Amino acid sequence: MKVLVLNAGSSSQKSCLYDLDESLPLLAAQSAIEPPAPIWEAQIDWTVQPGNAVLKIKANGTKVERSIDSIDRSTDTLQMLNTLSEGETKVIHQTREIDIVGHRIVHGGQHYRQSVRIDQTVKDTISDLAQFAPLHNPANLQGIEAIEQSLGDVPQVAVFDTAFHATLSPAASIYPIPYEWYEKGVQRYGFHGISHQYCANRAAQLLGHELSDLRLVTCHLGNGCSLAAIENGQSIDTTMGFTPLEGLMMGSRSGSIDPGVLLYLMREGAYTIDEVEQVLNKKSGLLGISGISSDLRQVTSSETEQSKLAIETYIHRLRSGIGSMIGSLSGLDAIVFTAGVGENSALIRSRTCEAFRWLGIEIDPEKNQSSPVDQDISTRSSKVRILVIHTQEDWAIAQDCWKLSR
Ligand code: ADP
Numbered sequence: 001m002k003v004l005v006l007n008a009g010s011s012s013q014k015s016c017l018y019d020l021d022e023s024l025p026l027l028a029a030q031s032a033i034e035p036p037a038p039i040w041e042a043q044i045d046w047t048v049q050p051g052n053a054v055l056k057i058k059a060n061g062t063k064v065e066r067s068i069d070s071i072d073r074s075t076d077t078l079q080m081l082n083t084l085s086e087g088e089t090k091v092i093h094q095t096r097e098i099d100i101v102g103h104r105i106v107h108g109g110q111h112y113r114q115s116v117r118i119d120q121t122v123k124d125t126i127s128d129l130a131q132f133a134p135l136h137n138p139a140n141l142q143g144i145e146a147i148e149q150s151l152g153d154v155p156q157v158a159v160f161d162t163a164f165h166a167t168l169s170p171a172a173s174i175y176p177i178p179y180e181w182y183e184k185g186v187q188r189y190g191f192h193g194i195s196h197q198y199c200a201n202r203a204a205q206l207l208g209h210e211l212s213d214l215r216l217v218t219c220h221l222g223n224g225c226s227l228a229a230i231e232n233g234q235s236i237d238t239t240m241g242f243t244p245l246e247g248l249m250m251g252s253r254s255g256s257i258d259p260g261v262l263l264y265l266m267r268e269g270a271y272t273i274d275e276v277e278q279v280l281n282k283k284s285g286l287l288g289i290s291g292i293s294s295d296l297r298q299v300t301s302s303e304t305e306q307s308k309l310a311i312e313t314y315i316h317r318l319r320s321g322i323g324s325m326i327g328s329l330s331g332l333d334a335i336v337f338t339a340g341v342g343e344n345s346a347l348i349r350s351r352t353c354e355a356f357r358w359l360g361i362e363i364d365p366e367k368n369q370s371s372p373v374d375q376d377i378s379t380r381s382s383k384v385r386i387l388v389i390h391t392q393e394d395w396a397i398a399q400d401c402w403k404l405s406r
Pocket of ligand 1: 221222223224251294295296297339340341344345
């Protein structure tokens, strides 16, 4: 079974193709086997130059990169899909061999608690929810339409980043503002759900426990950062909220700040709404404080006072966030670190866990430094396991496609 996964963002689009043995997803759900690697991976980047896009393909052990004339998203996507059946990245004879296509959809609102087959109603809902996710949902929808135009009536599946957090209680999802706003959909939705859910399942596999027996804090630390408190396999708290701006300090996003700061800036007339949005999303976080970069590697190597402050603030907020997630759980069995920073930064992991030594949480310094992948890096005597898990959102989407194709 050939499953195409599409992750369409506002300025780039990532895609991959899995060739699945019929029994594999079932086996993967039951045991700790390694998720399979995709047989083809592609990325289109529209940020380089107007009218141009950079297409990168990885397949058959080779990597190809070329600049293409960008016409529109559908035509560019078609060019990308052509590389599946042409040239040195050819992995199938024709695109008709693709059985199903899975899309990562950022916002599913209150409507979707799990993945669904895409039809006109689903598309209309994704479109309506663009009011809550103006940077993401329209791009996701364009991805769906691009596939319709290139692959006809192939079955398509929507996998929502908000769905895993649909189990948040009203107390965890409501903002303490007038109740009518809650009724109009202004509430905490949470994001990165595909990754948090994948990591929770993988943690249960690695620990040899039923997920229903575990209390977990999963830390997704990439360019965007969020935490989830998971009990009984369900998300009961998370740091992102109405938008992916709430919560932890991130690469270029501020995370939570006093809303009074925004009122002050707007009352002063110094910034328009669009400018404030741009600053909070693109010029804050590690980049905002360090003035150097949103990439942790560059901030750590620069060693300026502002860079040091950026890292200390990042750690301070991460520790506070984990403390807050622990407060929502009635105990803790494991902390999971995932995504670019979580998987690769021994410094962030050790400095974060240090704060919780008094709870009996002990990181093993050697294991922490050993570039762990899907490993337990806590000491034997630690009261809580500390896991590093390579997040595989595309694989999680492919598994949902497989389930919905049954
Ligand atoms: P995204 O959220 O866009 O999917 P990633 O999960 O790939 O991003 O995370 C990207 C971030 O991971 C980079 O900005 C960088 O800060 C961080 N990162 C990647 N590798 C390392 C590393 N070896 N050490 C520290 N940080 C790293």
